[in-house]
Amino acid sequence: MPFLIFLFLSLIITIFFIVRNLIQKKYTVFVLQNSIYLKKLQEINCKYKFFSHIDFNQSHTYDNENFYCDITCLDYLIYQLQFISTKVIDQINKEKQNNRLYTEYQKEVVALEVGKFLIDIGKLKYDKLVATEKRLINQTIFAKPHTNFYIAVTLFCSQINGRIYAKKNEIYYADDILALIKRLRNRNGTFYNDRAIWDSICRVERGKVSNKMRFSIYQRDGYRCRKCGVSGRHAQLEVDHIIPIAKGGKSTYNNLQTLCHKCNVEKGDNLY
Numbered sequence: 001m002p003f004l005i006f007l008f009l010s011l012i013i014t015i016f017f018i019v020r021n022l023i024q025k026k027y028t029v030f031v032l033q034n035s036i037y038l039k040k041l042q043e044i045n046c047k048y049k050f051f052s053h054i055d056f057n058q059s060h061t062y063d064n065e066n067f068y069c070d071i072t073c074l075d076y077l078i079y080q081l082q083f084i085s086t087k088v089i090d091q092i093n094k095e096k097q098n099n100r101l102y103t104e105y106q107k108e109v110v111a112l113e114v115g116k117f118l119i120d121i122g123k124l125k126y127d128k129l130v131a132t133e134k135r136l137i138n139q140t141i142f143a144k145p146h147t148n149f150y151i152a153v154t155l156f157c158s159q160i161n162g163r164i165y166a167k168k169n170e171i172y173y174a175d176d177i178l179a180l181i182k183r184l185r186n187r188n189g190t191f192y193n194d195r196a197i198w199d200s201i202c203r204v205e206r207g208k209v210s211n212k213m214r215f216s217i218y219q220r221d222g223y224r225c226r227k228c229g230v231s232g233r234h235a236q237l238e239v240d241h242i243i244p245i246a247k248g249g250k251s252t253y254n255n256l257q258t259l260c261h262k263c264n265v266e267k268g269d270n271l272y
């Protein structure tokens, strides 16, 4: 007997939902066919096209705590802007255009009126029609596009096994980024006229020699000074930039060599 009651109740509930869905569908169809707001909104939507967002966020993990402490998020951004500034400027302009267009779009949309229909609503309930219309408007109206360009820079510090134990993060907005790009473009061949910009770039370039890279340079050079040949067992070995960073050298395998501390000090900023 309880089973029959259960079955009966289930049937009632099912019928209730079916009827409710049919009524809702009737309202949805009416609104889609007759809402003046929705028709005008679709026309307005056709006129606008917004640029999509491109993520320029930067992150890097240092396995050397000295470099991690020495290099700021701003240094890292400046370094990366050397390679991405053209694309960044393009995206900043697109998001400025988004901002302008979206303001115009909002002005047009605000002028529209809810609850006006092309034909008489007959026996349908006005409140329910308006609620349905609002739901459909929310589905049709364009979401706010990206208008406030930014780049988030995150630097991590990890142990040599990759476990991260420290992190720092900064966000930079369009005006600051454009000012940095302007300073970066003030250059003479491969060198930057702005001292602070040049210092940032050198710090990040130096930081590119990770501990992992350092050990593979030692290994490649047989754990010996490439100048005097002393072994790592008898002297402190260091990784040296053959063309110094201050003279435009990069932290690449071909530009790195193992030197003992003594030879490294003697070499200074000379090239050999």
Ligand SMILES: [Zn+2]
Pocket (backbone or CB within 6 Å): 225, 226, 227, 228, 229, 230, 259, 260, 261, 262, 263, 264
């Ligand atoms: Zn040496």
